[in-house]
Amino acid sequence: MLQRFGPRKFGGMRVIFALMLREMATTYGKSPGGYVWAVLEPVAGIALLTFVFAMALPEPPLGTNFPFFYAGGYLVFMAYLNISNKMMVAVRFSKPLLFYPAVRYSDALFARFVLNAMTELLVILVVMIGIVVIWDLRPGFDVPAMMNAVSMALVLAIGIGTLNCLLVSLFPVWERVWAIANRPLFIISTLFFLFEIVPHPFGDILWFNPLVHVVGQMRIGMYPSYAGEYVSPAYVYGIGLTCFALGLLLLNRYDRDIVNS
Numbered sequence: 361m362l363q364r365f366g367p368r369k370f371g372g373m374r375v376i377f378a379l380m381l382r383e384m385a386t387t388y389g390k391s392p393g394g395y396v397w398a399v400l401e402p403v404a405g406i407a408l409l410t411f412v413f414a415m416a417l418p419e420p421p422l423g424t425n426f427p428f429f430y431a432g433g434y435l436v437f438m439a440y441l442n443i444s445n446k447m448m449v450a451v452r453f454s455k456p457l458l459f460y461p462a463v464r465y466s467d468a469l470f471a472r473f474v475l476n477a478m479t480e481l482l483v484i485l486v487v488m489i490g491i492v493v494i495w496d497l498r499p500g501f502d503v504p505a506m507m508n509a510v511s512m513a514l515v516l517a518i519g520i521g522t523l524n525c526l527l528v529s530l531f532p533v534w535e536r537v538w539a540i541a542n543r544p545l546f547i548i549s550t551l552f553f554l555f556e557i558v559p560h561p562f563g564d565i566l567w568f569n570p571l572v573h574v575v576g577q578m579r580i581g582m583y584p585s586y587a588g589e590y591v592s593p594a595y596v597y598g599i600g601l602t603c604f605a606l607g608l609l610l611l612n613r614y615d616r617d618i619v620n621s
Contacts, residue, residue: 375462379454379471398479399486402438406431406487409552421554422583427491428499432582433551433575435487439480440513440520440571441542446476447521448538451529451611451618465611469525473518484510505581512574512596519600522607529611529618550575555590570596 410426420429447469454468492499527534549571550558558566566572567590576591611618 372464372467375464375467376471376474379457379463379467380475383453383472383475395479395482399483402431402435402483402487403490405438406434406491409434413552421552421557422579422586425491425495425497427495428497428582430552431487431491432578433549435480435484436509436513436574436578437546437549437551437571439477439484439510440517440574441545442480443473443476443514443517444521444524446472447518448524448528448535450521450525465615466608469518469522473521477514477517481510499582500584502581502584506578507581508593509574509578509581512570512577512593512600515597515600515604516570516574517600519603519607522611523603524607526607526610526614530614545569545571548572555588570599 406427409430413420413430414426420426422429450468450472451465453472454463457463457468491497524534524538527538548566548569550566555563555566555572555576573591573593573596576588577593579586580588580591
């Protein structure tokens with residue numbers, strides 16, 4: 361039977377580290393360039409947004425630099441999306457190893473989270489520094505506010521990812537359903553516009569998208585003049601932690617069904 365959460369004899373940190381090394385080898389070790397692509401992909405996305413909107417608009421919604429504006433929203437959005445998607449299939453990826461007494465659900469989940477969170481943090485740091493240096497910008501960064509935005513993205517990712525891991529393990533078709541349901545997120549998460557311009561009552565509805573708050577918090581940290589009064593970190597943390605606790609609880613409850621599937 362797949363292993364439940366709880367006390368065990370063997371050290372969990374060593375298992376998590378071994379799972380991280382395994383994923384690094386399978387995910388990045390086999391692709392040409394390895395971690396370089398983790399940086400090039402968001403750079404290409406930001407470049408595309410910059411090219412499209414710079415052709416249509418005289419200046420971005422905030423500030424004067426298009427890459428800087430789009431990087432803020434795009435990077436935290438992709439951090440959430442990449443981490444949650446990786447965690448969604450964590451049990452399937454490590455399922456053969458979960459029959460060993462030393463390996464548990466939590467190890468597979470946390471290994472994926474830690475590795476991909478570290479990757480996304482590195483990507484955000486490299487891309488933001490690159491934009492500031494290349495365009496010789498002098499931004500008034502509020503570092504604690506930006507760290508809060510990244511933290512919100514990570515908590516939301518681990519929560520949604522864990523809950524989806526349960527659903528995909530029990531109902532494999534959920535992976536396809538979730539992928540389809542997620543497609544509008546790129547448009548409705550305020551990556552290339554400000555929440556304040558959305559008219560009533562659509563703005564009231566859009567507020568319930570937690571990614572709107574993540575992106576808004578990032579812009580608060582990037583632009584000293586941006587208030588972002590609609591942003592509610594507590595709302596995002598509440599959703600993320602609730603989903604995480606529910607996902608862990610139900611994974612523990614339905615482990616027999618998962619192993620027999």
